[in-house]
Amino acid sequence: MHFLLSYVHKSVLFPDWAYKPTWSPGSRQVQLWHFLLELLGQGEPGAIGWGGEWGEFVIRDPERLARLWGERKGKPHMNYDKLSRALRYYYNKRILHKTKGKRFTYKFNFSKLILVNYPGYPPPLPPPPPSHQLLQSAPLPLPLLPPEGRLPLGAGSCSLMDTAAQPIPHPFLLPCCLPKPITLPRALQGHFPFTSPPAHPGANLRESGLPPLPSALHTGANGWQQKSLAGWDLSRISRSLFGEVKQTEVEEEERNVAQMGERE
DNA sequence: TCCGGAAAAT
DNA sequence: ATTTTCCGGA
Secondary structure, X not given: XXXXXXXXXXXXXXXXXHOOOOOOOOOOOOOHXXXXXXXXXXXXXXXXXXXXXXXXXXXXXXXHHHHHHHHHHOOOOOOHHHHHHHHHHHHHHOOEEEOOOOOOXXXXXXXXXXXXXXXXXXXXOOOOOOOHHHHHHOOOOOOOOOOOOOOOOOOOOOHHHHHOOOOOOOOOOOHHHOOOOOOOOOOOOOOOOOOOOOOOOOHHHHHHOOOOOOOHHHHOOOOOOOOOOOOOOHHHHHHHHHOOOOHHHHHHHHHHHHHHHHOO
């Protein structure tokens, strides 16, 4: 797992839409949760590391983390007090929540991570559900297992993955690993290692009980942050990413999501 | 330590 | 819109 994240972190961690648009005041700067995932994946064990639960992380050296963050953002006076304020702003956005009772410990809400950062989500007009019973009871697709054997491979398997047959210390999804509920244009398929195109077009989110996303979003003018990863062995990566996630952990995350929803 | 309001900065 | 800065309060 570390191999994957460490390889990826500098080049392709996040698709374009995860960044602020160029014209916005914050102009295309990395966001804090990007940065945290980078460090967690890359391994900055002195500053931050994964915690016991899925998605949970512990800030081992708050001031060092703050220093690193400040360097990235060009804020020499960054400290943990200010960084943690930024983290607290993530509570309402469902990106993070606090693990209470554990010092310096927070937890990612991966399922919400993609929703809140997905452009235009939730859709302004949820389609009237004819069978709302089904829709309401349907669980969130986290993690979404790609349909076996139907993963479109680009230029073929990448040998990088072959050397990486290591156990996965911490089953984990990047935000970009989460189900991309869309039909990627053929031109983009395989350009991003963590997408899992639906077996049949448009099937993903419908099966999950979530309304489909507006189709205009997917192609966009954006494309991906970096497109040089075509040819990654998607099925292998998917097994690595999703294979070890226990059902109990999935259910726990679903409960968390449900709780968050009720708190609205 | 942790929280969240308020205002400024980007 | 996302922090950064500052800070009173639990």
